[in-house]
Amino acid sequence: MTLTLIRRILLIFRVKMSSSASGLLLPTGVRGMIDLDREKFSRNITVPILKVSDEKLSKITQICKPYFLKLSNFKPVQSLQDKNGETVTKCIYFDPVKVSKWLDISENARTSLKQQSITEDNYETKEIQLSYDNFKYDEIFKAVLPKNEEVVSGFSQIGHIIHLNLRDHLLDYRSLIGQVLIDKINTCRTVVNKSNIIDNTYRNFSMEVIAGEEDFLVTVKENRCNFQFDFSKVYWNPRLCKEHERILEFLKPGDILFDVFCGVGPFAVPAAKRKSRVFANDLNPESFKWLNHNAKQNKVNMNLFKSFNIDGKDFICNTFRDFILDYCNGMEKLDKGAKIHITMNLPAMAVEFLKNFNGLIKEFELKDKFNCEILVHVYCFAIGEDPYAIAKKMVCENIGKDVTDLISDIFDVRNVSPKKEMMRVTFKLTKEILFSSNEGEENSEPPSKKHCSSVQEE
Known part of the structure; x- marks a missing residue:
């Protein structure tokens, strides 16, 4: 018996058990309703x-x-x-x-x-x-949506927007689902159904407004900062709030952060607020616009903050490389005990950019002057039975070296779908990697983020 079949049987069993237990209080006679009719939820019970x-x-x-x-x-x-x-x-x-x-x-x-x-x-x-007013949204969904099928099990809220990833069997009900959520969740004014497929350059999803206002300008509070952005044009995942917080805990005042795929700044802005020096980059011009807006709105010290609107490869090979060269030449200083952190939160393809670090510095005479600690936090999707081993293998293969001994942490950030985990691998970026001669090694170009299409990003 396959795992998928087992999960389906358990789901049906759970639905039957819950419906038999709470059927006395659920609305009746509304199964299969496509257009919301609130009057039909009225019923008398003893x-x-x-x-x-x-x-x-x-x-x-x-x-x-x-x-x-x-x-x-x-x-x-x-x-x-x-x-x-x-x-x-x-x-x-x-x-x-x-x-x-x-x-x-x-x-x-x-x-x-x-x-x-x-x-x-x-x-x-x-x-x-x-009446309709006495039922919660999940009770209404349980009474209306197809029996013994997966219902609307969860959603994310970004400001006043709720976004869903509806299964095919629920698409006919999307207007009703959206209106019920607006009715039942006071802070919701817009409901969108989003495709899991990122089909353009900048990681924003295709979406359909299924209820409410067509207003995508949102404000989100996270890690003591307010972030504003147009949700239809940038990438934001509220499920990553805890992970943003974990990385920020690693950063100390005086540390330096290179955020290769920074989005609207969930790592970069609070890091600068905590007196880390930040170099933040995103290819999406809309993300770049809102990144700078959020830095100003949160009163970031702009002496600690520099933003870039370039490809991730160029950010590594130019901005980061120039900083390391300046550091080795004494033109850049680090506080005593300070570390350099590199975040690479583009899980669908960030590991493919790791090869840019291998042999990045060609000025071999500067190797002995390099004595700082650099930690890379790279994210990936691991699909398979052992996500930890898969994530480690992906990092080693893409950087072109066995960095097993340099890995300090492999962390399971969240479950995306069955057998698919979003993982973070943290490892030390050493002088042996940066000053590698790469002789005899294949150094093929990583796919530019500019050519990212139809990438699964959940």
Whole structure:
């Protein structure tokens, strides 16, 4: 039995179990709805209630809290009125999934209630009407979308935009899905469905607005910085927030960061704010524009910050190389104990740029003057059973040397899909690599990022 089949069986089993447990509260008669009709989510259900007096309400609610009926826009404790509209007592609403009769309440809870003079005489049922407003988005999706199929299991939010990667079987429902998310998530004004395929130079996805405003200008707060950008024209992945934070923890004041594929600055801007000296590069002119905007908006000391709008290869072979030459010639200084960090966050192809470091410096007479520590943090997609071994092999093959002994960390950043992990490999870039003569070694050109097309980037 294949792993895919096993996963599908487990998914169907999980859906059946969850639907059988919560079916009493789910909307009915809406399966297969394509155009959102909120009125069709209204339904009447009978639920258990407990009548209590005001003076004992506080102690009784603490006992009954595990059994509360929890719905959106619904209070589990309400005033109960008589036929004349006067409040006569309080009413606690129980979840009918948890309580269908008095004995479903635990013996300990019943004993505690009895001590408050609450018995089965206080227990009865009451009919209430539920509406669209009482259901969460996942409950609506479970009731509407195809049964025993994967539903909308997750999404990312960037500012006011929610972006989805909908499976083919959900595409007919995309308008409904988008509108439900706007209704149910207060901070959402736009919902887009994005393709996983990057089909152009600059790593921005093709996308379709499926609900809300066609407004792609967003503001995101991360690592004590505010980032603004046009989400339709640059790359931003909110799932990488923790990884950005991890790298920033490595950087100390006085360190130097070369960010080869910097985007709008999630590494570069906070690094400069922390008094690291930053050289930030991205080929995308839109990313370059917003990178500089974000540096200014976050009041970065521009003496510590330089930005570039060139290909990654040129950034390594010119900007980084010139810095190393100037350092060896005494024209650039490093604080005592300071390190140089190089981030290469283009997981679909960053490893292919590593060969540019091998034999980068041809001025061999400067080799003895090189005495700084350089750490490379390169990202890749590892597809297979052992992502750690695969990531290490990719780095060694692409740099053209066995750097196993120089690797200080191989980190699994996140799962992208079954058997596909985004990995980070951290290794030392030594003088033996930079000043290698490359005699007898193949030194083929890495594919320019300018020619990146149809690259999977998730």
